[in-house]
Every structure is written in C-alpha cells, then in structure tokens.
Amino acid sequence: MPLVKLYANLRNIAGTKELSITGASLGQALSELVRQCPALDGLILENGQIRPHFVITINGLNAIDLDAVVTEQDMIAIFPPIAGGQSNPHPLPLSLWESGTPFPHRGKGWG
Amino acid sequence: MVDPRIYEMFRDIGRDLFTSNMISSHGGNLSVRLGDRVVIKRRGAMLGNLKPHDLIETRLDKNDSGVALASTELLVHRTVYMSTPALAICHCHPRTAIAFSLSRDELVPIDNEASYLLKKIPVVTEEFASGTPEMAKKVANALKNYKIIMLRGHGSFATGQTLDEAFHWSSTLEESCQIELATKLINEPFIEYRKMSESYNKF
Amino acid sequence: MTGWNEKILDVDLTTQTYKTYPLDMEMARLFIGGRGLGARLLWDLVGPEVDPLSPENVLIFTNGPLTATGYQTSNRFSVTTKSPLTGTVLDANSGGFWGMQFKKAGYDVMIVRGKAEKPVWIEIKNDVITFHDASDLWGMRVFALTEKLGQNNNKRNVLCIGPAGENLSRIASIMNDRERALARGGPGAVMGSKNLKAIVVEGKDRTQIDDPERFKFLLYETRKLLAASPLTSQALPEFGTVVLMNIMNNIGALATRNHQQTQFEGAEAISGEELTEKYLVKNSSCWACPIGCTRISKTEKVEGEGPEFESTWAFGAQCGIDDLPAIIEANSLCNDLGLDTISAGSTIACGMELSEKGYMDADLRFGRADQLAPVLEAMAYRRDIGSDLADGSLRLATKYGHPELSMSAKGMEMPAYDPRGMQGQGLLYATSNRGGCHMRGNMVGPEVLGLPKLIDRFQVQGKSSFVILHQNVSAAIDSLVVCKFTNMGVADEYFARVLSSVTGIHYDTGEMTRVGERVWNLERLYNLREGFSMKDDTLPPRLLNEAPADGPSQGWVVQLEPMLKEYYRGRVWDENGIPKKQKLEELGLASLI
Numbered sequence: 001m002p003l004v005k006l007y008a009n010l011r012n013i014a015g016t017k018e019l020s021i022t023g024a025s026l027g028q029a030l031s032e033l034v035r036q037c038p039a040l041d042g043l044i045l046e047n048g049q050i051r052p053h054f055v056i057t058i059n060g061l062n063a064i065d066l067d068a069v070v071t072e073q074d075m076i077a078i079f080p081p082i083a084g085g086q087s088n089p090h091p092l093p094l095s096l097w098e099s100g101t102p103f104p105h106r107g108k109g110w111g
Numbered sequence: 112m113v114d115p116r117i118y119e120m121f122r123d124i125g126r127d128l129f130t131s132n133m134i135s136s137h138g139g140n141l142s143v144r145l146g147d148r149v150v151i152k153r154r155g156a157m158l159g160n161l162k163p164h165d166l167i168e169t170r171l172d173k174n175d176s177g178v179a180l181a182s183t184e185l186l187v188h189r190t191v192y193m194s195t196p197a198l199a200i201c202h203c204h205p206r207t208a209i210a211f212s213l214s215r216d217e218l219v220p221i222d223n224e225a226s227y228l229l230k231k232i233p234v235v236t237e238e239f240a241s242g243t244p245e246m247a248k249k250v251a252n253a254l255k256n257y258k259i260i261m262l263r264g265h266g267s268f269a270t271g272q273t274l275d276e277a278f279h280w281s282s283t284l285e286e287s288c289q290i291e292l293a294t295k296l297i298n299e300p301f302i303e304y305r306k307m308s309e310s311y312n313k314f
Numbered sequence: 315m316t317g318w319n320e321k322i323l324d325v326d327l328t329t330q331t332y333k334t335y336p337l338d339m340e341m342a343r344l345f346i347g348g349r350g351l352g353a354r355l356l357w358d359l360v361g362p363e364v365d366p367l368s369p370e371n372v373l374i375f376t377n378g379p380l381t382a383t384g385y386q387t388s389n390r391f392s393v394t395t396k397s398p399l400t401g402t403v404l405d406a407n408s409g410g411f412w413g414m415q416f417k418k419a420g421y422d423v424m425i426v427r428g429k430a431e432k433p434v435w436i437e438i439k440n441d442v443i444t445f446h447d448a449s450d451l452w453g454m455r456v457f458a459l460t461e462k463l464g465q466n467n468n469k470r471n472v473l474c475i476g477p478a479g480e481n482l483s484r485i486a487s488i489m490n491d492r493e494r495a496l497a498r499g500g501p502g503a504v505m506g507s508k509n510l511k512a513i514v515v516e517g518k519d520r521t522q523i524d525d526p527e528r529f530k531f532l533l534y535e536t537r538k539l540l541a542a543s544p545l546t547s548q549a550l551p552e553f554g555t556v557v558l559m560n561i562m563n564n565i566g567a568l569a570t571r572n573h574q575q576t577q578f579e580g581a582e583a584i585s586g587e588e589l590t591e592k593y594l595v596k597n598s599s600c601w602a603c604p605i606g607c608t609r610i611s612k613t614e615k616v617e618g619e620g621p622e623f624e625s626t627w628a629f630g631a632q633c634g635i636d637d638l639p640a641i642i643e644a645n646s647l648c649n650d651l652g653l654d655t656i657s658a659g660s661t662i663a664c665g666m667e668l669s670e671k672g673y674m675d676a677d678l679r680f681g682r683a684d685q686l687a688p689v690l691e692a693m694a695y696r697r698d699i700g701s702d703l704a705d706g707s708l709r710l711a712t713k714y715g716h717p718e719l720s721m722s723a724k725g726m727e728m729p730a731y732d733p734r735g736m737q738g739q740g741l742l743y744a745t746s747n748r749g750g751c752h753m754r755g756n757m758v759g760p761e762v763l764g765l766p767k768l769i770d771r772f773q774v775q776g777k778s779s780f781v782i783l784h785q786n787v788s789a790a791i792d793s794l795v796v797c798k799f800t801n802m803g804v805a806d807e808y809f810a811r812v813l814s815s816v817t818g819i820h821y822d823t824g825e826m827t828r829v830g831e832r833v834w835n836l837e838r839l840y841n842l843r844e845g846f847s848m849k850d851d852t853l854p855p856r857l858l859n860e861a862p863a864d865g866p867s868q869g870w871v872v873q874l875e876p877m878l879k880e881y882y883r884g885r886v887w888d889e890n891g892i893p894k895k896q897k898l899e900e901l902g903l904a905s906l907i
C-alpha cells in the first residue's frame with residue numbers, strides 16, 4: 001500500500017509520522033489521509049487544490065497534480081509551510097529543447 | 112519550436128487572461144527570459160488560444176528568430192529585461208484598471224489583497240503608446256521600482272521571476288480596480304480598516 | 315548624515331596606533347556597506363602579492379546604513395579579507411549583537427592592518443580606542459574569553475578568536491557574542507596571524523534616519539509580511555533551519571558520506587523534528603529579529619546555540635553519523651574552539667573516505683560519532699591527525715594524493731545541498747566568488763521550496779537566469795546589511811525603499827539589484843586579478859561524473875558546461891568568464907582596471 005510520511009508540525013496535528021493509505025491518485029490518497037486523520041481536514045487541500053504552502057513529493061519528486069498516479073510502492077511525503085509567501089506548487093519548465101526529463105517526475109519506471 | 116511545457120505555461124496563462132476579460136482577442140503579450148534569450152508571442156496570435164507555433168524564441172539583444180515579430184511590444188520586453196531583474200513579463204489590458212488610469216497618476220488600492228501585495232501602481236503616459244523606444248524606456252524605468260505599472264489608456268505591464276507571478280500581480284490589480292469601481296456605485300463613506308494606509312501612496 | 319556614520323576607523327597593529335577619517339560617500343552610494351563596501355576597500359588595499367596570513371593582509375569589518383536602525387534583522391555585519399583557505403576575496407557575515415554595537419560606536423568601517431608584536435585585544439568605546447595586552451588571554455577558548463571580557467548582549471559585545479585561529483587553522487572562524495560566527499574561509503586565521511585576540515565594543519550613538527515616517531510604515535509592513543509568511547513565522551521559529559534535513563533527504567539532494575550518496579538513512583534521527591522533540595530548550599533571536607531561528611539546544615554535556623542545518627549536516631550525513639547529541643556537542647565545541655562547522659565536518663568526512671580507502675593511514679571512519687570531539691580538538695591545536703585536517707579538505711586530500719576527494723569549489727568545502735539533485739545549486743557553487751558556498755545565491759528557494767515559485771530542479775536550460783538574479787540580490791542584501799531570512803517573507807522592493815527612507819538617497823529595486831551586480835563583478839575582478847580563471851569555475855569530478863545509483867536524483871550529474879556557458883552570456887562576460895568592458899562601464903567599474 002502506498003505510504004504517506006508527514007513532517008514538521010503535521011506530525012503533531014495528525015498524531016503520527018507515517019501511515020499507509022489506499023488510493024490510485026494523489027487526490028484519492030489525500031482524501032484517504034484526511035479520512036484517517038480528521039485533524040488534517042482543511043489543512044492540505046483548499047477548494048480541491050493543494051494549498052500553496054505545501055511541498056508534496058512522490059518518491060522524492062515534486063507532485064503538483066491531484067491526478068498524479070500513485071502505485072503500490074510509492075511513498076508520498078508532505079511538508080507543511082516550509083515555503084512561505086506566494087509560493088505556488090506549479091513548477092516552471094524551463095527547457096527550450098525536447099523534454100529531457102518529464103516533469104513533474106515520476107521517478108522509477110520512466111522510459 | 113519551443114519546448115511543450117513552456118508552451119503549456121504560456122497557453123494556460125494566456126487562456127486565463129482571456130477568460131477573465133483581461134485582454135481582447137489579439138491583445139496583450141507574455142514573455143519569459145531564459146538566459147540570454149527571450150520567448151514571446153508571435154504577431155497576430157491570440158493569447159487566449161495559443162498554438163505551439165505561436166511562440167517565438169529570439170536573442171535578448173536582437174531579433175534572430177527569422178520571423179517578423181510584430182510585436183512592436185518586443186522592444187518593450189527587451190528593454191525591461193535589459194534594465195530590470197525581471198525574468199517574466201505579463202502585459203494585458205485590464206479594463207477597469209485602464210479606466211482608472213485615465214483620470215489618475217497612480218492607483219492606490221483600497222482592498223486588502225492588493226494593498227498587501229501591491230501598495231501602489233504608478234501610471235505612465237506615452238503619446239504613441241506602441242513600441243517606440245521612448246515608450247519602452249518609460250515603461251522599463253517605471254518597472255525598475257514597481258512590479259506592475261499602468262500605461263495610461265493602454266494596459267498593465269507586470270514582471271516576476273515566473274509568468275504566473277507576473278500574472279498574479281495583473282489579476283490582483285484588476286480585481287482591486289473592480290472593487291473600487293463597485294464602491295463608487297455604492298457611494299457610501301469609506302471605513303478605513305488598515306493601519307498606516309495613509310502611507311501607501313508613498314510606497 | 316543619515317544611515318551611515320560616514321567614518322572609518324583604521325587600526326595599525328604593528329605600531330598600535332589608529333586614525334579615523336571620513337568614508338568616501340560616493341563609494342558608499344555605489345557599494346552601500348557590508349560586503350559591497352568591504353570588497354571595494356579590499357580591492358585597493360590587498361593585491362595579488364599579499365599572502366593572506368602576512369601582516370600585509372587586512373581585516374575590514376563593515377556594517378551598513380541600515381544597521382542598528384531597528385529595522386528587522388538590522389544587526390548583521392561583515393568581515394572582508396583575502397581568504398587563507400581559498401586565496402579569493404572573502405566576506406563572512408554574522409548576526410547577533412556586535413554589528414549593531416559597532417554601528418552605535420560611531421563607525422561604518424574598521425580596517426585592521428599589520429601585526430602586533432605580542433597578543434593584543436582592542437577595546438572601542440566610541441572615540442576611545444584602547445590596545446590591551448592579551449598575553450594572558452592567548453590560549454583561552456571562546457566561551458570563557460567572551461565572558462571574561464564582559465559580554466553583555468545589549469551593551470558590550472565581544473568578538474574574538476579561539477585556539478583554532480591562534481594556531482592559524484585555515485578554516486578558523488571569528489566568533490562574536492559567544493556563539494555567532496564569521497565562519498567560512500578562515501578569517502579567524504587572519505586575525506590570529508595578526509596576534510589580535512579580540513575586539514570589544516561599546517557604543518552610544520543612534521543611527522539617524524532621513525524619513526522616519528516612511529521608515530515606520532515600512533517597518534510595520536515588514537512586520538506584517540514576516541508574520542504572514544509561514545516560513546518566517548512558523549517553520550523557522552519552531553524547527554530552525556534543521557527543518558530542511560528531511561526535505562533535502564526526501565528529494566535526494568542531501569550529500570552523504572563525503573558526497574558518495576545523495577540520501578542518508580539516518581536523516582530522520584538528525585532532523586529538525588528530532589531536535590525540537592528531544593533537545594530543544596527554546597528558540598532565540600539576534601537583535602531586532604522577530605523570526606527567532608536560533609536554536610538553544612541541550613544535551614547531557616552542553617547547552618548553547620545551534621545547531622544549524624549545515625552544522626548538523628556536516629557532522630551528520632556528511633560523516634555518516636546519526637547521533638544527534640554528539641553532533642550538537644561537536645557544534646558547540648567548534649564554537650568554543652573557533653572553527654567553521656561546515657569546513658570542519660566536511661574535512662573530517664574527507665579524512666574518513668581517505669582513511670577507509672587506505673590512502674591515508676588513520677583510523678577515521680564514517681559513522682564514528684565518538685571521533686568527532688577528539689578530532690576537532692586535535693584540529694584546533696594542530697596535534698597529530700589534526701595538523702593534517704586543520705587546513706581544510708583540499709590540502710588534506712592533496713597531501714594524500716587524491717585532491718579529487720575534497721568536496722570543495724575553489725578550495726572551500728561545499729555545504730549540504732548535493733547539486734546532483736539541484737542543478738542550479740551546482741552552477742552556484744562553481745561560480746560563487748568565495749568558493750563552494752550556498753549563502754551567495756541559495757537556489758533552495760526556487761528549486762526546492764517554491765519561493766517565490768517552484769522551478770524544475772533538474773532542468774538545465776534557463777537556470778542561469780535564476781542563479782544570476784539570486785546572486786545579485788544576495789549580494790545587495792549582504793551590503794545593506796540585513797539577514798537573508800527576511801527576504802523569505804519580504805520582497806526586494808521593500809529593502810530598496812527602506813534603504814531610501816534611511817539614507818535619503820533614492821534607490822529603486824532595479825538600482826539595488828544593480829548594486830548587487832556591481833559587487834558581484836568587483837569580486838570577480840578581484841579573483842581574476844589573483845589569478846583565478848574560468849577553469850576554477852568548476853566542481854569536484856564526483857559531481858560531474860558520478861551519478862547517484864539510487865534515489866530521486868538517480869542518474870543525474872551536474873550539467874555544468876551548458877549552464878556555465880549560458881551563465882557567462884547572461885552576465886555579459888566573454889566566453890572565458892571575464893566581464894566585458896561594456897558591462898564594467900555600465901556598473902561604474904571600468905576605472906578600476
């Protein structure tokens with residue numbers, strides 16, 4: 001089952017450092033997380049979007065899309081307000097050439 | 112041909128600009144600086160409906176794209192990049208902000224978000240407000256100290272490290288102006304709710 | 315006279331005399347203070363023929379027009395010198411209270427020249443400058459000395475070196491207010507080479523502000539912005555900079571075991587969360603700072619300031635050690651001995667790899683927490699193995715035939731962020747004027763935290779624009795002088811306005827960034843004059859050729875060459891990395907060469 005790891009003050013709020021959840025997409029995983037830890041309700045998602053101050057990674061690579069696929073061995077890490085101000089989880093692609101590495105990344109399994 | 116993900120970023124923000132009534136069908140422009148090169152919309156393209164071939168990449172200091180870029184506005188964008196730390200520019204026509212620019216030399220927001228983020232938006236004027244070196248210099252000079260400015264009667268120019276930052280300022284400005292317009296209709300005495308707001312126009 | 319004191323204190327240790335003279339205000343307008351002013355003065359005072367540990371080198375302490383005004387974090391100050399570690403221009407920057415007091419004493423700059431015949435310490439009480447014999451203080455460690463000389467945070471502030479500086483360790487720091495540090499590049503050794511043990515300062519003046527109304531408004535707005543930013547109002551006060559440990563590890567950019575890996579299995583055990591839960595007493599702050607990122611930590615053996623993320627990393631992941639109390643104690647020991655924690659930890663790690671591979675006959679081993687304290691002591695006193703390690707990892711690795719195992723750029727040890735997981739950071743390390751340093755344009759904001767917006771940390775094209783911008787802005791902030799953490803809540807446009815309101819000189823955001831660009835180019839010219847060239851804009855072979863075998867950064871090496879080419883073009887330098895004439899003219903530097 002996919003694993004969710006919580007950091008900084010999320011641990012205190014949720015009462016745990018990590019938990020297993022079910023879900024085939026990031027959105028589903030986050031909903032399941034809130035279901036298991038009601039204290040997290042409203043903290044991570046707002047109006048169906050990841051709140052701007054959160055950094056969420058899947059296997060260490062930034063995830064911004066709630067439709068991002070989550071598989072059995074995946075590890076989702078959620079870092080709460082470590083970023084401040086007007087941060088926006090949409091990463092800016094910069095390459096002018098053919099995309100070398102797809103982004104947001106999906107880690108192992110990319111051809 | 113520009114990288115698909117750069118294109119997507121332009122396309123998404125262009126569409127948001129159009130659907131939020133911040134540009135007409137063919138108006139406005141978006142650009143980013145990548146090292147010593149610039150990516151910008153091609154002449155005649157519609158920001159609200161960008162196709163990949165609508166984006167041109169060219170040198171920062173002169174045109175080497177081999178394509179006739181209308182953008183009379185390219186000169187402005189270049190001048191801004193050469194004289195400010197901007198890495199992205201959003202130029203649009205926020206209608207309420209433009210309306211206010213016709214009777215004031217600076218816009219000082221009264222709503223919370225714009226007071227917090229913008230404080231004050233100067234208005235600059237240029238007679239032939241299309242792509243002359245004088246206009247480019249005026250706009251660039253104003254952008255040296257403010258992240259978004261108005262060109263009277265024409266539109267806004269906003270800078271940021273990324274396109275969505277520049278868009279953020281533009282959208283906040285228009286929202287702010289619409290709120291102020293509404294207060295004029297409501298026409299009741301303003302209740303000040305912000306501390307030190309008398310200093311905003313000195314920002 | 316607003317902002318600046320407009321006065322330089324010039325001390326000659328050889329003759330034990332001093333003089334004061336006016337600060338060149340045109341120079342001040344162009345370089346402001348702190349790092350910028352220091353660099354400009356160093357350009358005139360110390361040329362390529364000067365050995366950093368000779369009497370001809372100088373120490374230039376600078377504050378800025380904003381110092382001691384009460385603006386948030388207006389406590390910081392700089393020291394500028396030629397580095398005995400790298401041979402480049404060096405500025406080191408510290409917080410606490412000393413800088414504020416030095417400003418109150420009525421000076422913008424203190425130049426320290428020459429060498430005292432016997433150990434001395436200097437006492438400054440506004441116009442009264444006294445040289446004291448320090449023979450009975452020589453050999454004292456920092457904590458005891460600081461107390462003995464009468465440290466009182468708000469009234470009387472002690473800046474000094476410990477045994478490491480006395481013994482000319484090239485990674486020795488200068489300490490102030492007990493546990494704040496002018497750490498990197500070995501300024502402590504320069505001070506030790508001058509037989510200068512301490513500088514104690516008491517001040518009475520108030521900094522004059524040109525437009526107090528506008529200043530008050532900007533102060534208020536800054537307070538609002540810092541309170542609104544979760545980083546400056548929650549994460550940093552609660553967890554300190556060590557909050558980065560888990561993030562950097564998670565994304566595969568935490569250098570481990572001398573950069574052999576990019577993730578550390580013991581990261582959780584040395585994380586900010588662990589520190590807060592088990593060893594934190596409370597947080598603390600420098601003068602006029604609402605953020606409060608300082609940790610006060612306690613183990614069975616020590617209680618004191620720190621550790622910071624970098625220090626925890628240097629003795630932790632970099633040495634393969636997951637024993638947090640041992641790391642806290644090592645950090646405290648470095649403060650007492652006067653050693654830079656990043657260079658010390660990374661040098662020990664280098665020694666660990668050299669020993670494990672049999673290149674060096676020593677029993678240093680990764681993971682040996684028990685080795686930290688004895689080795690650090692040995693380094694400060696140049697005893698046994700310490701004599702090999704006291705001068706940094708490059709000299710160590712070179713001595714044992716493997717300079718490529720020193721994880722340094724231009725001879726300065728790189729910090730925690732492994733650039734194979736952050737391409738922009740790699741470019742930063744390679745081009746930083748004082749060597750492998752993250753504080754001169756840290757890309758952790760855009761590449762990791764999304765500040766102001768997240769950019770792809772693996773992407774190469776276009777990255778140089780961000781690095782150039784961040785380098786320029788960092789240089790400007792270092793010249794004001796305020797703390798870069800303020801910039802995490804407050805945009806640069808505020809600093810420009812605060813500077814204007816204090817000095818009465820109009821600086822817009824562009825002009826302020828231009829100051830940063832000017833400083834950056836001047837530092838570059840300095841290094842070029844010293845004989846550095848584009849071939850020094852590089853990284854250890856490991857980072858260019860050895861990709862991590864697993865983790866999120868698997869398969870990545872630093873793509874330095876394309877980034878560097880774009881970087882030179884973006885800075886308007888030629889293909890050899892030399893600033894073009896037109897750029898120097900634009901910046902007002904053409905007259906210098």
